[in-house]
Amino acid sequence: MAAHTLYDKIFDSHVVRREADGSVLLYIDRQLLHEVTSPQAFEGLRLSGRKPWRGVANLAVADHNVPTTNIEQGITDPIARLQVETLTRNCGEFEITEYGMGDIRQGVVHVMGPEQGFTQPGMTIICGDSHTATHGAFAAIAYGVGTSEVEHALATQTLTQTKSKNMQILVEGKLGRGVTAKDIILAVIGEIGTAGGTGYAIEFAGSAIRDLSMEGRMTVCNMAIEAGARVGLIAVDQTTIDYLDGRPSSPSGEQWQQAVIHWKSLVSDDNANFDHVVKVDAGSIEPQVTWGTSPEMVTQIAGSVPDPESEPDTQKARSMRGALDYMGLAANTVMTDIELDKVFIGSCTNGRIEDLRAAAEVAKGRQVSDRIKLALVVPGSGLVKQQAESEGLDQIFIDAGFEWREPGCSMCLAMNADRLSPQERCASTSNRNFEGRQGQGGRTHLVSPAMAAAAAISGHFVDVRSW
Amino acid sequence: MKAFTQHTGLAAPIDRANVDTDALIPKQFLKSIERSGFGPFLFDEWRYLDQGEPGQDCTNRPLNPDFVLNQQRYAGTSVLVARDNFGCGSSREHAVWALDNYGIRVVIAPSFAEIFFNNCFKNGVLPITLEGDLVARLLTEIADNEGYQLQVDLSSQQVVLPNGESLPFDIEPTRKHNLLEGLDDIALTLRRQDEIRSYETAAAQRTPWLFNDLAH
Ligand code: SF4
Numbered sequence: 195m196a197a198h199t200l201y202d203k204i205f206d207s208h209v210v211r212r213e214a215d216g217s218v219l220l221y222i223d224r225q226l227l228h229e230v231t232s233p234q235a236f237e238g239l240r241l242s243g244r245k246p247w248r249g250v251a252n253l254a255v256a257d258h259n260v261p262t263t264n265i266e267q268g269i270t271d272p273i274a275r276l277q278v279e280t281l282t283r284n285c286g287e288f289e290i291t292e293y294g295m296g297d298i299r300q301g302v303v304h305v306m307g308p309e310q311g312f313t314q315p316g317m318t319i320i321c322g323d324s325h326t327a328t329h330g331a332f333a334a335i336a337y338g339v340g341t342s343e344v345e346h347a348l349a350t351q352t353l354t355q356t357k358s359k360n361m362q363i364l365v366e367g368k369l370g371r372g373v374t375a376k377d378i379i380l381a382v383i384g385e386i387g388t389a390g391g392t393g394y395a396i397e398f399a400g401s402a403i404r405d406l407s408m409e410g411r412m413t414v415c416n417m418a419i420e421a422g423a424r425v426g427l428i429a430v431d432q433t434t435i436d437y438l439d440g441r442p443s444s445p446s447g448e449q450w451q452q453a454v455i456h457w458k459s460l461v462s463d464d465n466a467n468f469d470h471v472v473k474v475d476a477g478s479i480e481p482q483v484t485w486g487t488s489p490e491m492v493t494q495i496a497g498s499v500p501d502p503e504s505e506p507d508t509q510k511a512r513s514m515r516g517a518l519d520y521m522g523l524a525a526n527t528v529m530t531d532i533e534l535d536k537v538f539i540g541s542c543t544n545g546r547i548e549d550l551r552a553a554a555e556v557a558k559g560r561q562v563s564d565r566i567k568l569a570l571v572v573p574g575s576g577l578v579k580q581q582a583e584s585e586g587l588d589q590i591f592i593d594a595g596f597e598w599r600e601p602g603c604s605m606c607l608a609m610n611a612d613r614l615s616p617q618e619r620c621a622s623t624s625n626r627n628f629e630g631r632q633g634q635g636g637r638t639h640l641v642s643p644a645m646a647a648a649a650a651i652s653g654h655f656v657d658v659r660s661w
Numbered sequence: 662m663k664a665f666t667q668h669t670g671l672a673a674p675i676d677r678a679n680v681d682t683d684a685l686i687p688k689q690f691l692k693s694i695e696r697s698g699f700g701p702f703l704f705d706e707w708r709y710l711d712q713g714e715p716g717q718d719c720t721n722r723p724l725n726p727d728f729v730l731n732q733q734r735y736a737g738t739s740v741l742v743a744r745d746n747f748g749c750g751s752s753r754e755h756a757v758w759a760l761d762n763y764g765i766r767v768v769i770a771p772s773f774a775e776i777f778f779n780n781c782f783k784n785g786v787l788p789i790t791l792e793g794d795l796v797a798r799l800l801t802e803i804a805d806n807e808g809y810q811l812q813v814d815l816s817s818q819q820v821v822l823p824n825g826e827s828l829p830f831d832i833e834p835t836r837k838h839n840l841l842e843g844l845d846d847i848a849l850t851l852r853r854q855d856e857i858r859s860y861e862t863a864a865a866q867r868t869p870w871l872f873n874d875l876a877h
Pocket of ligand 1: 602
């Protein structure tokens with residue numbers, strides 16, 4: 195029998211119909227919905243008199259627009275409020291489950307789905323959000339779509355899809371102390387570039403990936419899109435199964451046994467062919483910090499801002515100059531000399547319990563530097579917040595001078611009140627350092643939670659390994 | 662879905678790689694629950710010197726004179742030419758709605774981010790992939806020649822330059838067909854209802870837990 199990759203196995207088992215040109219009608223097991231990319235899709239259903247094909251296959255949550263303070267007062271921004279209320283109205287009308295504001299399960303859609311066991315191995319999962327690849331950590335084909343496809347999947351439980359090519363990123367060896375899943379993915383993006391994965395589904399494999407917890411694996415898959423790949427995924431192993439055991443929407447009883455047997459087959463066959471393989475030595479990865487306006491503009495903490503003058507590719511040199519100009523950085527600046535104004539710990543990349551634990555460990559018994567105007571900790575969901583509070587992490591953060599907030603996307607994309615002012619510089623655990631992402635004119639440096647916490651304490655970047 | 666057959670229009674150079682969807686339409690405009698009204702906010706942070714707010718009247722906002730689409734010679738642009746990885750970042754279809762509302766019918770680049778590429782077809786905007794050196798040449802020719810128009814014909818898959826030279830481009834046959842006809846994707850898929858149902862019956866046998874109701 196031919197050897198198959200994990201991606202091939204899941205893809206092939208979801209084909210409803212193949213077209214002559216190679217595209218397929220792909221069955222979508224589950225859809226996650228949020229307030230920003232769904233209203234026009236529901237409106238489309240209404241206008242055409244259609245109903246969701248299988249309402250129970252959907253789960254909705256408001257996350258992008260929700261405030262992270264004074265939530266009892268509701269949303270003060272009337273436009274944002276209308277959008278969140280529209281989600282609730284649509285979910286009511288079309289009979290879709292929604293975790294509303296104030297529900298302990300509410301949170302960033304990609305934190306909440308796995309937590310609830312909504313995300314399971316072998317599934318196809320979509321969401322009108324590019325970071326849907328996060329769910330690939332569970333050996334699922336999970337990808338982001340636009341609003342038209344949100345509507346298409348609501349109405350038909352399928353999408354027209356062409357199969358991607360297969361890429362394997364093999365991370366072998368042991369990570370050094372203080373080096374995390376975030377550093378792996380930033381280093382990979384630095385290596386293959388933001389378009390390196392375009393057209394591919396990336397399977398992350400190797401001993402360093404197997405050694406990661408589910409949280410770490412989600413961090414890695416979350417940023418597959420930042421390498422250009424819509425899908426990032428990781429094979430099932432005991433870590434996956436242990437995580438799923440007992441989740442509210444996980445199968446139970448006899449079905450659990452049956453599911454586990456099936457899930458264990460969700461690995462790439464030994465001789466499976468990948469169109470492209472990238473090998474990374476885990477031991478050589480250092481803590482990463484971005485210096486520019488694209489996640490590929492990244493270096494290690496011991497490094498310095500690169501010099502466009504020594505870049506031979508003129509096109510690249512030009513975009514480097516543009517990035518340095520926007521970031522207000524001079525070439526050759528030592529990374530540890532870069533001073534910060536704000537720090538953001540949270541998002542679907544690094545807003546899970548393990549991330550908060552790592553940041554708290556660094557912050558414990560210390561004080562946020564005087565030069566930091568705001569250091570925010572935003573848990574990824576209500577349940578993450580509750581867990582952190584039960585471990586006393588909230589108090590560690592508050593004592594150190596961080597603000598402890600309610601769950602949501604917050605300053606990852608700054609749709610609510612949490613944002614950078616022009617020229618403010620931020621160490622952020624999120625996933626995008628695009629111009630204006632965290633507020634118009636704001637300057638974002640992507641780092642791991644421990645690195646962000648250490649930067650908050652020091653007022654500039656520091657190597658957590660020297661902590 | 663809106664059809665696309667052919668289009669002739671003024672081209673403008675967006676001479677950058679990695680033009681992301683945050684640049685195409687900044688996040689504050691995503692609060693809208695409408696599908697229209699995004700045109701005045703296309704490239705908002707590059708285009709204006711102040712910060713835009715949703716619903717704002719843009720007629721008196723200070724324009725950034727350095728931004729290419731603000732230059733008089735590019736008024737009425739309907740074809741954008743840009744460098745690699747156009748449309749990367751967020752999945753927001755608002756980026757395409759903004760292009761469409763602004764009047765952009767065609768975007769030409771050496772490569773596109775996949776979600777954006779897909780979103781274009783859903784809105785009758787045609788993304789065309791051409792070799793990097795051809796795009797570089799177009800960028801130069803556009804900048805050097807005021808009033809540079811490109812003619813795009815989908816059925817023959819050609820971009821025709823002002824000197825009459827034709828550049829062929831590739832497109833998946835199904836996408837081409839649906840775009841030429843302006844077909845409604847959902848209606849097309851619903852013709853396959855029976856196949857979807859028989860898939861579900863078989864899948865529910867194989868993996869019954871996927872068809873459980875969720876815990877509420
Ligand atoms: S946390 Fe950031 S990246 Fe994740 S879903 Fe929210 S806005 Fe998107």
